[in-house]
Amino acid sequence: MANPTAALRDARANAGTGQPAQRQPGAESWAQAYVASGDLAEEVAKLKAGEGKPIVAHGGAGFARSLICRGLVDECALLVQPVALGQGLAVFSELAAPRPLKLMSSRAFPGGAVAQVYRPA
Numbered sequence: 001m002a003n004p005t006a007a008l009r010d011a012r013a014n015a016g017t018g019q020p021a022q023r024q025p026g027a028e029s030w031a032q033a034y035v036a037s038g039d040l041a042e043e044v045a046k047l048k049a050g051e052g053k054p055i056v057a058h059g060g061a062g063f064a065r066s067l068i069c070r071g072l073v074d075e076c077a078l079l080v081q082p083v084a085l086g087q088g089l090a091v092f093s094e095l096a097a098p099r100p101l102k103l104m105s106s107r108a109f110p111g112g113a114v115a116q117v118y119r120p121a
Contacts, residue, residue, distance in 0.1 A: 065093065
């Protein structure tokens with residue numbers, strides 16, 4: 001398993017340079033890691049236009065919203081926690097029209113959380 005501290009340090013060092021993160025021992029996935037900067041939705045669109053393996057983009061609600069409204073999300077993994085907060089950030093709020101989704105998988109966990117994977121229908 002890679003040292004997450006070293007991986008994060010490497011990613012931060014390369015942020016905005018367009019250079020891939022350095023491969024960490026035992027973590028083959030870091031060999032193709034890329035740290036984007038600037039307009040992140042634009043960066044993801046460029047990556048999607050190229051060749052390569054699937055893109056995994058992690059980020060907060062605003063980042064997810066920007067990718068969803070531009071049609072850049074091919075699969076959405078949602079984790080529903082058994083807590084009613086009464087507020088939160090909507091990731092689908094900027095859609096111009098409803099976008100049907102197809103449930104690909106669902107898994108319930110002992111603590112009550114449910115992981116659901118959807119793709120555009």
